[in-house]
Amino acid sequence: MVMSVAAPQARGKYSEDKIFGANNRANALADKLGVDRVINGTVGSILDEDGNLVMLDVVRQAFKELLPKDIISYAPIQGYPEYLDAVIDQCFGASRPDGYIRACATSGGSGVIHHVIHNYSEIGDEILTSDWHWGAYGSMCIDNGRKLREFELLNKDRKFNFEDFKAHVTDLVAKQLNTVILMNSPANNPTGFALSGEDWDKVLAFLQEIVTNKEKNIILVPDVAYLDYSGEKSECRRFFKKFGNLPANILVIVAYTLSKGFTMYGQRMGAMIGVTSDADVAEEFVAINQYSNRATWSNSNSAAMKAMIHICEDPEKIKQLDAERANYFALIKERAELFMQEADACGLVYLPYLSGFFITIPLLGSQTVCDELEKENIFLVPLGKGLRLAVCSVSKKKIHGLAVKIKTVTDKLGIDR
Incomplete structure (x- = not known):
């Protein structure tokens, strides 16, 4: 033994x-x-x-320009305000959704997924994602006392399998207070697949219907790790606009990372961006996830945030x-x-x-x-x-x-x- x-x-x-x-x-x-x-x-x-x-090159230069205090100072638990503004702007671009939008710094995109699982599902809950997904999703669920559940991403016509998605969500909503959905799109890891605008329309219409007049919540998590290499800058962001004006019991949390778009893989810097139609939900989003920052890794990488700020405050950069x-x-x-x-x-x-x-x-x-x-x-x-x-x-x-x-x-x- x-x-x-x-x-x-x-x-x-x-x-x-x-x-x-x-x-x-x-x-x-x-x-x-x-x-x-x-x-x-x-x-x-x-x-x-x-x-x-x-x-x-623009990132390399930004790091060279950092002052010692930018590198070694403790950062605010939520993240520097200028960083949070830059994250929201860089993520959504011209397609910022309507509603209350708040951001909280995390340790990479992984930190977003961790906090979502930890704060928006209960021990023993199932978290839904597609059968083609990043393997760490499962590890994070298990480590937090949850289970990962999979729907088939593609149907026999090699299109988004809305029917299978719908069946799994329906079952989870019937059993759980919160249904957390991890949707790695666009540029899905590992397939390179993405939901179309029409796919998102069907998903959002269904999610609104399934929780209407119910004391149940949907937590929809678009994992957009590869956003900046998924298409033309404006075109690949158009789907974000669809997340505005959703019912208060549907919270969208975008998992954003600097790893790919800013080539800062090892700096472990990202942010969770909450989009909601309800002011109370927005304030709760900041409060509970900021608390989890402090309780998990304390605060985030100052140098990486400052480098992004230096870039995003300069239109030429x-x-x-x-x-x-x-x-x-x-x-x-x-x-x-x-x-x-x-x-x-x-x-x-x-x-x-x-x-x-x-x-x-x-x-x-x-x-x-x-x-x-x-x-x-x-x-x-x-x-x-x-x-x-x-x-x-x-x-x-x-x-x-x-x-x-x-x-x-x-x-x-x-x-x-």
């Missing part, structure tokens, strides 16, 4: 992150054989065509920010289109991709396929129902021919979709 001194709810917890594990193996092999001989499709960060981790993002969005799009073109040509099936960092190949036996691909110095991420390829980090030179290599391996192994 294994000795344990952990509390009962903590015993047996263990997590070996497959993404970081595969990345570590790829890097070790690249050090041995040379970077040119290894394809590392695991990294969820932007790498340039030479394989270098990208830091936007914002223009530079937009231009740099647009360039990398175009590069990722070129890589994705090249992969999809070659996949179509060789018959390799992939899930509907619109934008973002990742493309997913649906299949069974993903770990077996990854193990075989690693023999050819190709590293991808095995998922429960497929393989994830990070087009954000693989150069066009290495993308070329990759689909054929994957198809050859799956055919050799007799892998079924």
Whole structure:
């Protein structure tokens, strides 16, 4: 019998992150054989065509301009007011929804998801998300005494599966006071899929209907981690306008992060943005989540907030920010289109991709396929129902021919979709 001194709810917890594990193996092999001989499709960060981790120039300059006090000072628990204003403006752009809007700094987008689970669901509740989702959702639910429940993201026509979404929400509303919904769109991780404007219209109309005249609440969480690489700046934000003027028992909490849009992955800086038609709900949002900041990590990264403030208070720097993002969005799009073109040509099936960092190949036996691909110095991420390829980090030179290599391996192994 294994000795344990952990509390009962903590015993047996263990997590070996497959993404970081595969990345570590790829890097070790690249050090041995040379970077040119290894394809590392695991990294969820932007790498340039030479394989270098990208830091936007405007962000690099902003950090250089920080004063010592900007870097080492304790920040307010809620976040600097200028930071919170900048977050709201950067997130919504010209599509700011009507209503009471409040923001609270968090430790990356992960901090948003943690606080939502912790403060808007009860112990034992189920949290709803799609079957294709970021794996940490499940870990955060379990660690907080909740369960993750999945609806099928895509129907047989490879469109948003509204009917399955509707069935799961209906069941949860009947059983729970609050129904928390994590909706990673646009640029879903791991598929690159996104809800259309019409999809959002159907979702919001249904959510309003399901809680009308009920003492039940919906907490809708659009996780927009990859927003800034999901399309043209104004166009990809239009759906935000739909979140205005919703009933008071529907609270929208946008999970926003500086990790991708500002290439500050390791700075762990983000914000939760509440959108509500009710003043009391807005004030409660700030109070309880600020409290959880203090109770969880105390306060947030001062330097990262100050760097964002320095950029966003200068219109010229914002223009530079937009231009740099647009360039990398175009590069990722070129890589994705090249992969999809070659996949179509060789018959390799992939899930509907619109934008973002990742493309997913649906299949069974993903770990077996990854193990075989690693023999050819190709590293991808095995998922429960497929393989994830990070087009954000693989150069066009290495993308070329990759689909054929994957198809050859799956055919050799007799892998079924």
